[in-house]
Amino acid sequence: MTANSNTPSKKAVHFGAGNIGRGFVACFLHISGYEVVFADVNGTIIDLLNANPSYKVIEVGSDGTSESIITNYRAINSKTHEDELVEEIATADIVTCSVGPNILKFIAPVIAKGIDKRSEDLEPLAVIACENAINATDSLAEFIKAPQNMDPSRAQDIGKRARFANSAIDRIVPAQDPDAGLNVKLEKFYEWVVDRTPFKDHKPPSIKGVMWVDNLEPFIERKLYTVNTGHATAAYHGYNRRKSTVYDALQDRYIQDEVKKALQNTADLITQKHGIDEDEQRAYVDKIVRRISNPHLEDAVERVGRAPLRKLSRKERFIGPAAELAEEGKDCSALLDAAEMAFRFQNVEGDEESVELAKIMETHEPEDVVKMVCGLQENEKLFPKVVEIVKKVQADSQEE
Numbered sequence: 001m002t003a004n005s006n007t008p009s010k011k012a013v014h015f016g017a018g019n020i021g022r023g024f025v026a027c028f029l030h031i032s033g034y035e036v037v038f039a040d041v042n043g044t045i046i047d048l049l050n051a052n053p054s055y056k057v058i059e060v061g062s063d064g065t066s067e068s069i070i071t072n073y074r075a076i077n078s079k080t081h082e083d084e085l086v087e088e089i090a091t092a093d094i095v096t097c098s099v100g101p102n103i104l105k106f107i108a109p110v111i112a113k114g115i116d117k118r119s120e121d122l123e124p125l126a127v128i129a130c131e132n133a134i135n136a137t138d139s140l141a142e143f144i145k146a147p148q149n150m151d152p153s154r155a156q157d158i159g160k161r162a163r164f165a166n167s168a169i170d171r172i173v174p175a176q177d178p179d180a181g182l183n184v185k186l187e188k189f190y191e192w193v194v195d196r197t198p199f200k201d202h203k204p205p206s207i208k209g210v211m212w213v214d215n216l217e218p219f220i221e222r223k224l225y226t227v228n229t230g231h232a233t234a235a236y237h238g239y240n241r242r243k244s245t246v247y248d249a250l251q252d253r254y255i256q257d258e259v260k261k262a263l264q265n266t267a268d269l270i271t272q273k274h275g276i277d278e279d280e281q282r283a284y285v286d287k288i289v290r291r292i293s294n295p296h297l298e299d300a301v302e303r304v305g306r307a308p309l310r311k312l313s314r315k316e317r318f319i320g321p322a323a324e325l326a327e328e329g330k331d332c333s334a335l336l337d338a339a340e341m342a343f344r345f346q347n348v349e350g351d352e353e354s355v356e357l358a359k360i361m362e363t364h365e366p367e368d369v370v371k372m373v374c375g376l377q378e379n380e381k382l383f384p385k386v387v388e389i390v391k392k393v394q395a396d397s398q399e400e
């Protein structure tokens with residue numbers, strides 16, 4: 001897969017040269033004819049990218065392996081070379097990011113400067129956040145337009161210089177082997193759905209593989225509450241049963257049943273809320289269970305369970321759907337079982353949020369934990385159920 005050399009050169013700046021960044025977003029921008037300028041704070045990755053003119057994207061699955069070569073990129077350290085990056089953004093066609101939802105506020109200032117410097121003779125910059133979070137691009141746009149980052153008068157007519165489109169991005173990219181260098185191993189499946197509505201009066205950027213839709217909400221909720229709910233359920237149960245990978249976890253009959261029950265809980269919500277056909281959702285679930293069971297990915301439960309405070313928050317894969325189901329008096333018990341396992345994901349090596357979670361659990365009353373971590377309020381039907389879970393986990397920790 002290489003870009004057609006006759007394609008006029010277009011430029012994309014991509015924040016986050018990590019797994020999904022190199023393996024999916026940059027790969028598809030590359031085959032769509034963009035020069036990709038990576039921006040990252042990891043000096044080692046930046047140096048490697050600048051020293052190597054190509055890297056491989058390796059798709060692995062039951063029907064074999066296939067490789068693509070990615071070229072035509074540069075890399076800039078956003079911590080040390082901000083001015084250079086501002087110039088690149090001011091003249092780019094697209095800015096994408098896959099840095100993690102909690103990092104958006106840190107990349108916003110430099111994007112704001114680049115947008116502000118942009119000539120209005122150019123098409124507006126297309127900004128698309130590729131994170132596992134509902135409306136991540138809106139969150140990024142809010143940070144960009146905040147008065148500390150942009151003069152309010154410029155924020156008001158920012159639409160002349162930039163358009164912000166939410167997206168749902170789906171492809172499993174595990175942590176890479178330490179000796180993999182820049183190469184990225186990932187699954188064959190991919191889905192990248194982007195909101196078309198911000199480009200109504202302009203042409204949306206041309207990116208191969210993107211599905212443009214007028215209503216993104218069903219796509220992002222279905223993705224987060226199926227792929228990520230199922231994945232995290234397997235990972236947290238797996239972690240607590242000492243499994244190494246999601247594949248190993250799913251070999252355990254009990255965990256497999258818990259995943260299926262959690263995905264039945266979310267299917268009950270999604271099919272009704274978004275008018276999705278039940279058979280279609282069943283097929284989607286089956287496919288996801290097959291995808292996360294891919295033995296070639298060797299996806300560690302610690303990666304999939306990473307950042308438990310984010311994953312236990314209000315709009316995320318467990319509490320988001322469970323709160324809505326509880327309000328309707330529907331079953332959300334498997335989601336709560338998985339949330340309990342997430343509360344037990346404490347002090348995991350290399351995971352700051354799991355250390356923070358342990359401190360919060362040790363020093364706060366159960367009701368306060370539920371308010372702080374899950375963003376639930378006392379008047380919500382789910383609140384007492386999660387309080388009971390927290391009490392149980394706290395009691396078990398005291399016994400240990």
Ligand SMILES: NC(=O)c1ccc[n+]([C@@H]2O[C@H](COP(=O)([O-])OP(=O)(O)OC[C@H]3O[C@@H](n4cnc5c(N)ncnc54)[C@H](O)[C@@H]3O)[C@@H](O)[C@H]2O)c1
Pocket residue numbers: 015016017018019020021039040041042045078098099100101103106107130131132169170171172173174
């Ligand atoms: N890996 C997947 O399977 C997958 C799939 C879909 C979506 N996502 C989402 O993509 C995002 C990234 O996930 P990942 O697995 O690629 O993680 P990753 O850790 O491999 O990559 C994140 C990259 O962001 C960089 N970064 C951190 N702070 C930065 C900053 N201030 N400025 C610039 N770069 C910064 C890191 O150095 C790292 O290279 C997350 O939101 C994740 O949920 C991941």
Ligand SMILES: O=P(O)(O)OC[C@@H](O)[C@@H](O)[C@H](O)[C@H](O)CO
Pocket residue numbers: 132169170171172173227228231232303304305306307
């Ligand atoms: O990236 P997170 O931490 O939100 O979730 C971990 C995994 O579930 C996730 O990265 C999946 O691999 C991905 O969302 C598949 O599309």
